[in-house]
Amino acid sequence: MSQSTSSAPTTRDGCSVALYLRLPYRGEVELISPWLPAAASVLELGCGVGRMTRNLLARGYHVTAVDNSPDILAHVSTEASKVCANIEDLDLGEEFDAVILASCLINIPDDGLRALQLAKCRTHLQSGSPLLFERHDPAWLSAVTVGYLGDIGTVEIYVDEAARKDAEVQLCVRYQEDEHSWSHRFTVRILDDEAVQEVLSRAGFAAPRWINQRWGAAIACDHAA
Ligand SMILES: C[S@@+](CC[C@H](N)C(=O)[O-])C[C@H]1O[C@@H](n2cnc3c(N)ncnc32)[C@H](O)[C@@H]1O
Numbered sequence: 001m002s003q004s005t006s007s008a009p010t011t012r013d014g015c016s017v018a019l020y021l022r023l024p025y026r027g028e029v030e031l032i033s034p035w036l037p038a039a040a041s042v043l044e045l046g047c048g049v050g051r052m053t054r055n056l057l058a059r060g061y062h063v064t065a066v067d068n069s070p071d072i073l074a075h076v077s078t079e080a081s082k083v084c085a086n087i088e089d090l091d092l093g094e095e096f097d098a099v100i101l102a103s104c105l106i107n108i109p110d111d112g113l114r115a116l117q118l119a120k121c122r123t124h125l126q127s128g129s130p131l132l133f134e135r136h137d138p139a140w141l142s143a144v145t146v147g148y149l150g151d152i153g154t155v156e157i158y159v160d161e162a163a164r165k166d167a168e169v170q171l172c173v174r175y176q177e178d179e180h181s182w183s184h185r186f187t188v189r190i191l192d193d194e195a196v197q198e199v200l201s202r203a204g205f206a207a208p209r210w211i212n213q214r215w216g217a218a219i220a221c222d223h224a225a
Pocket of ligand 1 (some may be wrong): 011012013015020045046047048049050051052066067068069072085086087088102103105
């Protein structure tokens with residue numbers, strides 16, 4: 001899905017581990033915490049270096065953190081249960097109070113893989129419990145052009161390439177901090193509210209409630225997919 005120009009360790013989908021260690025926490029747990037019961041068991045999918053994991057643990061949640069990259073999982077706190085696995089292959093034999101699918105993983109371009117991953121979200125949830133997911137703002141993806149995008153902490157972000165074909169967007173995004181630079185090339189699918197509702201419904205979730213333009217919460221229905 002993505003490529004990094006750095007020779008340092010990368011995740012299996014091409015994210016730079018060094019870059020993800022530099023990205024600051026941005027208040028995601030506070031945003032979604034109204035959906036998390038006190039002391040909830042939380043399954044965090046695609047946890048990266050544990051940016052959100054740390055803050056979930058600090059708030060008293062019991063976190064099972066999943067990533068398919070051992071290099072990145074090594075940075076996650078040992079207070080979490082760590083699982084090195086593909087989301088689409090996950091079979092923990094356990095239901096959680098909540099599942100988190102952050103980092104716009106729902107925007108992967110492969111419809112079959114997305115369906116498999118959402119089915120795994122559903123099988124690891126009790127009926128009535130929420131999937132908290134992050135997706136790319138469809139308005140932003142539909143209009144994105146080359147240029148400076150903004151800062152995350154001390155890291156500046158630039159879009160170096162943007163090519164749209166139907167609902168797919170190929171991007172090359174460069175992260176710059178002082179003399180360090182990381183480029184990720186990846187393809188994403190634009191998912192508007194209607195498309196998100198459809199893929200979630202097929203996986204056994206009710207229509208999502210939107211927390212903001214990027215984050216949504218979908219409750220697992222009785223009938224698991
Ligand atoms: C962009 S990073 C973000 C990590 C974290 N969610 C955060 O917000 O800091 C996405 C992570 O998802 C992981 N990932 C991507 N596809 C995956 C898959 N199919 N199964 C397991 N992990 C995956 C990558 O290894 C990477 O660590």
